[in-house]
Amino acid sequence: MSVSIPPPKCLKKPLTVPHRLMFGPGPSNVPARILQAGANPVIGHMHEETFEIMSDIKSGIQYMFQTRNIMTLAVSGTGHTAMECAIFNAVEAGESVLTAVNGIWGERAAEMAERIGARVNTIVSPPGGYFTNAEIEQALSKYSPVVFFLAHGESSTGVLHPLDGIGELCHKYDCLFLVDSVASIGGVPLYMDEQGIDILYTGSQKVLNAPPGTAPISFSERACQKIFHRKTKPISFFLDLNWLANYWGCDGKPSRIYHHTGPVNAFYSLRESLAILAEESLENSWKRHEKVAEYFQAGLESMGLKLFVKERKARLPTVTTIVAPHGYNWKEITNYIMKTHNIEISGGLGPSIGLVLRVGLMGCNSSKTNVDKVLAALKDALKHCHKSKV
Numbered sequence: 534m535s536v537s538i539p540p541p542k543c544l545k546k547p548l549t550v551p552h553r554l555m556f557g558p559g560p561s562n563v564p565a566r567i568l569q570a571g572a573n574p575v576i577g578h579m580h581e582e583t584f585e586i587m588s589d590i591k592s593g594i595q596y597m598f599q600t601r602n603i604m605t606l607a608v609s610g611t612g613h614t615a616m617e618c619a620i621f622n623a624v625e626a627g628e629s630v631l632t633a634v635n636g637i638w639g640e641r642a643a644e645m646a647e648r649i650g651a652r653v654n655t656i657v658s659p660p661g662g663y664f665t666n667a668e669i670e671q672a673l674s675k676y677s678p679v680v681f682f683l684a685h686g687e688s689s690t691g692v693l694h695p696l697d698g699i700g701e702l703c704h705k706y707d708c709l710f711l712v713d714s715v716a717s718i719g720g721v722p723l724y725m726d727e728q729g730i731d732i733l734y735t736g737s738q739k740v741l742n743a744p745p746g747t748a749p750i751s752f753s754e755r756a757c758q759k760i761f762h763r764k765t766k767p768i769s770f771f772l773d774l775n776w777l778a779n780y781w782g783c784d785g786k787p788s789r790i791y792h793h794t795g796p797v798n799a800f801y802s803l804r805e806s807l808a809i810l811a812e813e814s815l816e817n818s819w820k821r822h823e824k825v826a827e828y829f830q831a832g833l834e835s836m837g838l839k840l841f842v843k844e845r846k847a848r849l850p851t852v853t854t855i856v857a858p859h860g861y862n863w864k865e866i867t868n869y870i871m872k873t874h875n876i877e878i879s880g881g882l883g884p885s886i887g888l889v890l891r892v893g894l895m896g897c898n899s900s901k902t903n904v905d906k907v908l909a910a911l912k913d914a915l916k917h918c919h920k921s922k923v
């Protein structure tokens with residue numbers, strides 16, 4: 534046998550990555566401090582020092598989520614991995630699941646539950662809308678689900694869903710309350726324990742400003758009761774909470790058994806990003822995101838642009854959706870802004886495709902200076918992109 538595939542010529546060129554302003558719905562820019570943390574030497578995923586870093590991460594997540602749950606950890610993977618971890622562990626084939634669909638995330642959660650053989654029902658609102666507690670209660674009583682899924686920050690539509698009272702409703706109907714906070718946590722108030730959330734997850738690459746690849750998740754005692762008394766094993770070995778709980782030291786056992794090779798450098802970055810959030814404090818981070826979002830919304834309206842979410846209090850401060858300007862091709866606008874201003878903003882996703890432009894200002898990116906940059910880029914794009922007469 535001989536090597537018949539030569540070394541690729543492209544790999545002889547050095548790696549080049551442009552600097553960009555990442556103002557889409559994620560990932561956001563990663564500050565030097567977090568990048569440098571990730572550049573520390575690799576040590577073993579089962580070394581004592583790694584376990585200590587994981588323990589710090591756990592405390593940071595408990596602070597960010599405002600929870601005392603012991604079963605708190607970070608999944609190796611992106612937001613989707615955490616979503617599957619929640620659903621695959623909490624739901625068995627044949628069980629009833631309810632998802633709130635007011636954008637793409639409820640659709641995806643429904644599909645994940647369907648794939649493991651759950652009986653899935655949805656409540657559906659047009660993109661940009663949300664659900665009242667009365668609507669949710671009606672569906673809980675009709676479908677008797679074991680899990681109810683809701684996206685706190687619907688990043689495809691820019692809606693911030695109210696959470697108060699929903700946890701109590703779920704518990705009244707003996708259902709676990711599963712919340713996606715990938716696009717909201719750290720930028721908007723959320724109190725996992727006080728709001729009766731049973732499973733909460735997020736991603737590293739939005740408000741936390743860490744590189745994509747780790748996903749904080751936490752399970753309440755009620756969720757653990759259900760998960761650890763399942764009749765069948767979860768479909769995924771990689772995401773089985775029995776294994777993850779042991780790897781993250783959440784199961785009280787004296788020793789940890791190798792499950793998978795934790796992405797140690799991603800853990801360093803995640804720890805640093807949680808440290809930065811703790812230094813600023815949740816309250817200050819929430820206030821900053823709120824003020825910057827208000828400033829941004831006022832700037833957009835003064836340019837004559839319309840906000841997609843009409844009700845002010847239902848607007849997600851981290852990801853703003855702008856009604857796609859009439860007469861323009863939204864793709865030409867986003868391409869122009871990328872080419873001319875080196876800024877990423879994006880179009881819609883799933884049910885909001887063609888309807889909106891989306892701008893994410895999350896974590897360190899949430900500043901008035903960055904708002905001014907986006908507004909200037911949008912003004913310039915509207916001047917230079919093709920506008921049809923009709």
Ligand code: PMP
Pocket residue numbers: 558559611612613614638684686687688689713714715716736745
């Ligand atoms: N949920 C929400 C609300 C999101 O915004 C995203 C990412 N856009 C995800 C889930 C999925 O996360 P990831 O892309 O990290 O898998």
